[in-house]
Amino acid sequence: MSHVAIRQRPVLAYFEVADCSGMMSVVLWNSLCPRFFRSLEVGTVIFIVRYVVKEAFQMRTRPVSYYPDLKTYKEIDISLNPQKPAADIKIIPPKQVKPEWRLPSIKYRFITRDLLDTLPDTYVCDVIGLVTFVGRCERIRKKDDDNAFWVRRFVEMIDQTSTKPFILELYCTSQPDIYNQLHPVSFLVCTQMRVVRNNFHDGCSIAYLTSSSETQIYITGYHKGRPYTTDTTVRRFIQWAKSQHKTDFLERSVVGGYYSFPPLPSNxxxxxxxxxxxxxxxxxxxxxxxxxxxxxxxxxxxxxxxxxxxxxxxxxxxSCPQKFEYAKKEAIMSQHNLQSSRCSSLLFDSSNCARDFATAxxxxxxxxxxxxxxxxxxxxxxxxxxxxxxxxxxxxxxxxxxxxxxxxxxxxxxxxxxxxxxxxxx
Known part of the structure; x- marks a missing residue:
């Protein structure tokens, strides 16, 4: 959700919807945002009445479409307002969805680690992996606003296709609850990630993934019922991950510390x-x-x-990276500046509890x-x-x-x- 920079500062949220005829954006306004923002998920079928079609706002980012056969309408939006007219939004249960509606199935573009180095710059894809490293939260000042900051962290995860990890640059967006629960030895799914390819010093080319405004992330405990669970790449990864020993990954898992990336020149x-x-x-x-x-x-x-x-x-x-321990998960995440998304009465003394953790x-x-x-x-x-x-x-x-x-x-x-x-x- 976001604010519009006009006098009343209304709240709005964008969703992409599609039927058999094409795909376009839906805009929720004001009180409809908190009412439906958490209940509308990818794959949810909705029935809307009393909507307004308006010219689309062009100065915004859009998700990359994985539906080449569907026409995308970028010139107009469907606007849903709480009044004048008051939009009526109904969520259709999966068992009541009729085949004659011919709704498109949800598509993904999952890649494996061995394919990442072959992909071009700015390529948009989805990834799944087993988290081995979670860095500290970092604040980056926005270029267009000296008083505002982006919040990001670096994450490493692996899959069954390579010994090299995925390097993820994840910015905090509309999922603070999940973002602040990121920890090693969990299954992480990231959608609408963008490939970044830079030629660094000595001719070294490193490909990593950065999140976009449309990225969604899911960790262990949030995967049930998601459309991507039927994807072939996801199924293969889960089968491999379940065959691994948790204790082996705990030994390799690290939290916090300073993550030097991208690397600087060698001289x-x-x-x-x-x-x-x-x-x-x-x-x-x-x-x-x-x-x-x-x-x-x-x-x-x-x-x-x-x-x-x-x-x-x-x-x-x-400042030192530390080994991850499930028994001390909450304390470790708090220690390494992994801010909780809501106020907690559990307080930690950083000067004392840091000595209780095993350093990596x-x-x-x-x-x-x-x-x-x-x-x-x-x-x-x-x-x-x-x-x-x-x-x-x-x-x-x-x-x-x-x-x-x-x-x-x-x-x-x-x-x-x-x-x-x-x-x-x-």
Missing amino acids: FQAYSQNMKDISEMDEVPKSKSLNWSWESSKWSEIKSRVKEFLSFGHLLLE WSNGYYALTIVDLNQEIALDVVFLPLTTDKIFITGANDTTFISILSGGWTSETSIINGNKTVYISN
């Missing part, structure tokens, strides 16, 4: 080639052992001019000192490199320190125990 020169006012950085040699400190040759000179030194170089337990982080971390462009403020921050099993890496043998900082990863063979201190100037 500072490539990272800064399109940036202005970036001074040349000292060359940092390769090292088989990362148990060392490094300091820029410019640091002594810059340090004397620094007016303010801000220290945030202490690692908080909440075996590497150490870096304490970095960064100087602003004016060289007046220095800031201590924490940097946690990722391991190579979390993202797709090219040049995995590159262990230069600057590659670790820019790419956000470290080789599994270079496990660090303890914190390292380095100094970096702009």
